[in-house]
Amino acid sequence: MYLSTNFSLVRKKWRLxxxxxxxxxxxxxxxxxxxxxxxxxxxxxxxIRFSNLSGLNIKDLFTRTIDVSEIxxxxxxxxxxxxxxxxxxxxxxxxxxxxxxxxxxxxIDHLLEENKRLKxxxxxxxxxx
Numbered sequence: 001m002y003l004s005t006n007f008s009l010v011r012k013k014w015r016l017x018x019x020x021x022x023x024x025x026x027x028x029x030x031x032x033x034x035x036x037x038x039x040x041x042x043x044x045x046x047x048i049r050f051s052n053l054s055g056l057n058i059k060d061l062f063t064r065t066i067d068v069s070e071i072x073x074x075x076x077x078x079x080x081x082x083x084x085x086x087x088x089x090x091x092x093x094x095x096x097x098x099x100x101x102x103x104x105x106x107x108i109d110h111l112l113e114e115n116k117r118l119k120x121x122x123x124x125x126x127x128x129x
Contacts, residue, residue, distance in 0.1 A: 004038035006066045010054050011036070014074035024076065025049055 011021045011032070018032040025032075025046050034040035042050070051058045055072050 001038060002063060002065055003041065003061050004036050006056070006061045007032070007050075008036040009066060009068060010050075010056070010071050013068055013071045014076075016074070024053065 011018070014021075016024070017029075018036070019029040022028045022032045025042075026049070027042075027046060031040065031042070035042055047058055047061070050056075051061070053075055056066060056070065060066060
C-alpha cells in the first residue's frame with residue numbers, strides 16, 4: 001500500500017508522466033501503472049534504482065507514506081528526459097527493423113502457418129476415420 005502511494009508521489013513531484021518515469025527506471029508505462037495501483041511490486045534492481053534516484057530509503061518506501069517535502073526535486077532536466085525517451089524509441093525501432101529480426105519473424109510466421117495447415121489436415125484425417 002505505501003509503496004504504490006510513494007511511487008506515485010515521487011512521479012508527480014517530479015512532474016513526469018508514467019511513460020517518462022518508466023524510461024528513467026528502464027521500465028514501461030504499464031508497469032509503472034501497476035506499481036502505482038498496487039497490482040505489482042517492482043523487482044529489486046528497479047527498487048534500488050528508484051531509491052538511488054529519489055534518495056529515499058527502500059524500507060521507508062514500504063513502511064510509511066513519504067512526506068512530499070522529503071522527495072528531492074527531479075534529478076533530470078527536460079533535455080535529459082527527451083534524450084532518454086528518444087534513445088529508447090530509436091533502439092526499439094532499430095530492433096524491429098534489423099534484417100535478421102525481420103527474417104526470423106518471417107520464418108516464425110511461416111512455421112505457424114505450416115503448423116496450422118498440418119493441424120487442419122490431421123483433423124480431416126481423424127474425421128474420416
